[in-house]
Amino acid sequence: MRKRIKIHEATHENDIRYLGPLSYQHFMALGWLCLAIAQVVVMMRIGGRMNEQVSMKTAGILPVLEEIANFALPFLLIANFAQILDAKNGYKKQLVKNIGAMAAICGLFYLFYYRYVVGGFEAFLKDPGQALPAIESLLGKALPFGFRAFNVFVDLLLCTLVMLFLNYRPTRVFKGKLVFIFRLFALLPIAYEMGCMLLKLRAAEGLIRLPAWTFPLLTVKPPMTFVLFVIMAIFVKTRELRFRRHGKTHEDYQAFLKTRRNSWNFSVFLAIMMVVVSIIDFAVVFGFSFGEGMKSFSARDEVAQIQADGAAPVVSDGIETVTEAPVISDGAEGVAEKTDTETAVPDERDLESDLDAYFSSEEGGEALAMGTTKALAVGFGESIYMAFLAPLMLLFSYTREPKRKWIDLLIPATGVILILAIYIEGVHRLLYCLPIEKMDLEEIKQTAELYSAMLK
Numbered sequence: 001m002r003k004r005i006k007i008h009e010a011t012h013e014n015d016i017r018y019l020g021p022l023s024y025q026h027f028m029a030l031g032w033l034c035l036a037i038a039q040v041v042v043m044m045r046i047g048g049r050m051n052e053q054v055s056m057k058t059a060g061i062l063p064v065l066e067e068i069a070n071f072a073l074p075f076l077l078i079a080n081f082a083q084i085l086d087a088k089n090g091y092k093k094q095l096v097k098n099i100g101a102m103a104a105i106c107g108l109f110y111l112f113y114y115r116y117v118v119g120g121f122e123a124f125l126k127d128p129g130q131a132l133p134a135i136e137s138l139l140g141k142a143l144p145f146g147f148r149a150f151n152v153f154v155d156l157l158l159c160t161l162v163m164l165f166l167n168y169r170p171t172r173v174f175k176g177k178l179v180f181i182f183r184l185f186a187l188l189p190i191a192y193e194m195g196c197m198l199l200k201l202r203a204a205e206g207l208i209r210l211p212a213w214t215f216p217l218l219t220v221k222p223p224m225t226f227v228l229f230v231i232m233a234i235f236v237k238t239r240e241l242r243f244r245r246h247g248k249t250h251e252d253y254q255a256f257l258k259t260r261r262n263s264w265n266f267s268v269f270l271a272i273m274m275v276v277v278s279i280i281d282f283a284v285v286f287g288f289s290f291g292e293g294m295k296s297f298s299a300r301d302e303v304a305q306i307q308a309d310g311a312a313p314v315v316s317d318g319i320e321t322v323t324e325a326p327v328i329s330d331g332a333e334g335v336a337e338k339t340d341t342e343t344a345v346p347d348e349r350d351l352e353s354d355l356d357a358y359f360s361s362e363e364g365g366e367a368l369a370m371g372t373t374k375a376l377a378v379g380f381g382e383s384i385y386m387a388f389l390a391p392l393m394l395l396f397s398y399t400r401e402p403k404r405k406w407i408d409l410l411i412p413a414t415g416v417i418l419i420l421a422i423y424i425e426g427v428h429r430l431l432y433c434l435p436i437e438k439m440d441l442e443e444i445k446q447t448a449e450l451y452s453a454m455l456k
Contacts, residue, residue: 007242019397020263021397034068037068072152074386080159146204147214154220166183201378219379224379266398279387282384
């Protein structure tokens with residue numbers, strides 16, 4: 001029987017033969033392809049809202065495309081993680097690329113929104129200062145949860161920062177014992193992620209309205225996907241600690257990261273964690289839904305109890321008070337105490353039947369749906385599909401070197417061009433879906449001649 005090799009004993013000499021056929025370049029291409037499909041979904045949704053026939057035609061294919069689009073961020077995150085593990089590229093290249101791309105998308109959005117959308121609307125108003133509040137109000141009502149998150153490079157940057165603060169070894173500042181302070185900086189991107197989650201939840205509950213300038217700064221990926229990335233970063237760090245317990249150096253560990261054995265172990269761990277995260281994500285959505293249902297049930301039960309006790313709220317001079325319950329006579333005091341004692345501990349079977357009846361009712365169904373809506377607004381529930389991506393991880397190897405490195409630049413450029421083409425073609429097709437009457441060519445000619453005469 002062959003002896004099992006421990007991680008500190010693994011070298012390139014006793015390495016395994018298996019090397020996954022898929023590299024980070026394949027995942028990068030798949031990620032950008034899924035991003036392009038996501039834009040197709042956006043155009044289909046707009047077309048469906050404008051024209052009922054378009055909605056009927058796309059009803060079958062739209063859910064399938066939505067599920068495919070959900071794989072964009074996992075693909076890109078894994079490709080990003082694989083490049084970070086590559087000692088030759090390190091963190092600097094990923095940080096520069098993600099910061100630059102994030103800033104570019106923010107700049108383009110601000111230019112388009114404030115210059116052309118708001119600025120164009122100002123041209124039709126007597127008071128230009130009313131343009132921005134009007135458009136912000138319209139967006140708050142038109143968007144599903146009052147906001148739209150679309151800048152995926154915010155997520156990629158946060159994940160890169162987590163990996164940087166957990167695993168990078170500073171050479172100038174924070175050396176020695178001060179490296180612990182550097183490790184604590186990993187809490188900053190985690191706090192940013194949690195802050196975005198809280199803002200999304202508040203917006204979904206209608207408690208706040210997010211201004212449009214925050215849209216390109218919000219995280220896009222589901223929270224559980226971010227949790228998966230943090231788990232991956234911690235896995236790499238704890239694996240190094242285990243490796244160095246046996247007298248190995250950091251340089252030895254960097255060499256160990258290049259082995260096929262570690263690549264296979266990482267792929268297996270990632271596949272398992274994808275399934276685990278999917279199960280947890282489903283449980284969180286169920287928790288949101290059930291919690292909202294119980295909250296609504298308790299509120300209804302409290303109102304019913306107040307009405308049964310005869311303590312209905314009375315409003316007097318703008319101040320809400322509660323009327324006292326009827327006073328019980330001395331002769332009925334013993335009966336009242338007995339009744340209170342009996343009703344203080346409700347029968348579990350009655351409670352279960354009440355819950356079943358309530359959740360089966362229209363009010364209970366709306367409460368459960370509201371809980372699910374809040375979970376989806378934050379991003380929970382969108383990582384359940386990752387369980388289907390887990391088998392593909394066994395074909396992935398971050399140590400596989402692409403034959404043509406220049407394709408790394410070609411893939412994002414091609415993706416951007418493809419997305420622009422989708423929007424141009426989509427807008428062209430949407431013109432045929434506009435609910436307006438068709439114009440006669442002669443009327444168009446007369447209108448054109450009229451405007452031409454006015455310009456002379």
